[in-house]
Amino acid sequence: MEKFERQANEEALARRAKRKPSPKKNELTVVSMYCKGCGLCVDICPTGTLQLEDNIEGKFGVSVKVDAQEFCIGCKMCEQRCPDFAIFVNYEEEEKDKQ
């Protein structure tokens, strides 16, 4: 991984360290086929739930990993910001609500 990717991971872990797991359970879905490992979601996640990891199948050798889902507060900033439609928050659950 490159320096900026490791730095994004470290900053995420630092943010997570200052928080407790979220009271409400949220579910993250990653579409690894589309993830290009850009790290924007890891950077924007307020609770440091996500990490980048080396992944040889990944399109660019790196991809996102849901590292600590219990910390996710469902703010969807990662989904909003992902340029490649590769991460969704509470996708199935909200589908059920719609039916």
Next chain:
Amino acid sequence: MSKKREVLQGNIIAAKAAVAAGCNFYAGYPITPSSEVAQYMSAELPKLGYDFIQMEDEIASLGACIGASLSGKKALTATSGPGFSLMQEHLGMAVIAEIPVVIINVMRGGPSTGLPTKPAQADMLQARWGTHGDHPIIALYPAFSDEIYSETIRAFNLSEKFWTPVILMMDEVIAKAHEDIEIPDQKEIAVFNGADHPLDEDLNIYDRQIGEIPPRVDFFKGYPIHIDSLEHDRHGWPTTDPALVDKMQTLRMQKIYSRLDEIIKFKEYRMEDAEIMIFSFGVSARAAIAAVDLARQQGIKAGLFQALTIWPFPERELKERFKRIKKVLTVEMNMGQMKLEVERVATDDVNTRALLRANGVPFTPAEVLQSLKEFVK
């Protein structure tokens, strides 16, 4: 059945014919000697609830036409040499995406600003190869006022039927001259409207066999489609797959060249027993046709082959005649363009000559006659 006889300028005849052919969108930019087409359209199209817009340049004009054509309109623009040069990239876009549009190019003295108020016929090869890359094109070129009307109608019908831009060539003389013409009734005019493509989930909008022409596809017909100026596959998605590129290039080329008999058109005058053929078109054909009579009065068996379809070039038809006629004089207002095609097609036993001039002065029948006389000596 009363026929309306009127004295009209060539540009106006073309504009009237366009409306009769179903033209309901005009986008253009003023340029001598074609501005009258735009002026007429600006007054007449809105009367029918149709669209007229003057754009900021010729590139924009053809762009707007193509956009409108893809939105279900029959679009027209008119220009002259300098504007025609600016339009070339969009001409190519209409070719690759297979979009009907009619472009009137009223030729004037070139190159560059050249002789804006003088006639010329020197954009002939530009009409064929002006835009980059391999591509087919259809270019028509009337000579007489009734032909301006009929060829404009044909231009729209061919562009709609073959999904292609069609260039209607004119020169400054036939476009600006006020001449009498019999306007046919609308009932008599055959207007071609392509059927709608039966779109389905697969969106096979470009899928077809060689020479087969499917119904056309426009936007807003129920299925969101994709049209691209990139090379594309049968759905319209961009592709660089060599096999698909081969297929699309061939399909586009053969769309035109496998159905030439529906596109090639020419007129013959006293060719039945002719021993020397004049090959000409547009304003030069007017002098040539008179010269044929003059020549015959002096015992020279001349005949005129007047091309109405310039591109694709009437190759087969000329080859047929060269079996019998061994002398051909090309008469054109340039420094030698269509004569190159004539020479390419002529067999070795055919003697080819050309009467050329590129100074803005059309030929007179006497000049053509003189050339015929020298030829047969």
Next chain:
Amino acid sequence: MRDYERYIRYRTFPTPWCPGCGDGIVLKTIAMAFADLKLPPDDIIVVSGIGCSGRMPTFFNTNTLHVTHGRALTFATGIKLARPEKTVVVISGDGDATAIGGNHLIHAARRNIGIKMILINNGIYGMTGGQVSPLTPQKFITETTPYGNIEPKFMASELLIAAKASFVARETVLRMHPLRQVIKKSFEHKGFSVVEVISNCHINLGRRNKLKDPITMTKWIASRSVTQAEYDKLTSEEKAHKYPVGILMEDKERLEYSELYYKHIVPAAKEAAAKQSAEGK
């Protein structure tokens, strides 16, 4: 399926953009604006020119048209006049819109034709490998300004407002919610609207100017955007490195071109025709 996914063509995925490129965010935010307005996909057409942003239409599940460099607005003008009831969107990059397409940009604004333009400004020609554009910041290094860009850049919003654009806004790919709102608002606006989206091209512009990854570059973008109020308080020297975000111009009175055409030109022409036939001409 999310509402906004209805406007996405997954069959053409993945997108060609570099990892972390802002274009993907713009694609998603526009799709969200379509979904917010519940626009039927077949009533929308997205037209684009050439460049990285030019590839965006392929991924919209709407009518899409990818045309020649700089000329998307001309095709869109033809479409909007022909079918005024349709939502006509143009996606254009900074080079496509303000360099080769500059002439069409100012005329579309002057005419106030109802085209919804999204001008993605990443300050570089990305697709062709990182050449300078009219919106590249001065002094920046690019493939064609190896000694630093000496040319002052346009402020696109000022150019457009001077050309009488009736709706001009600017947002960045960092501010996804305001960007979504302003795009939606621009769609609801009747006349010509431009939303300039400051986006990151860390691969071409960033890499040569110490901003080589998406996170660093997006943070740099965030550091330069201020509200109009804050911007007005800056000294001219400070203003050189900042730009106001939000809606910078909104004129609701101006009539839209195709509306003017069908409400004024066509009736006037029909009246003239009636008079002419009455006089038996």
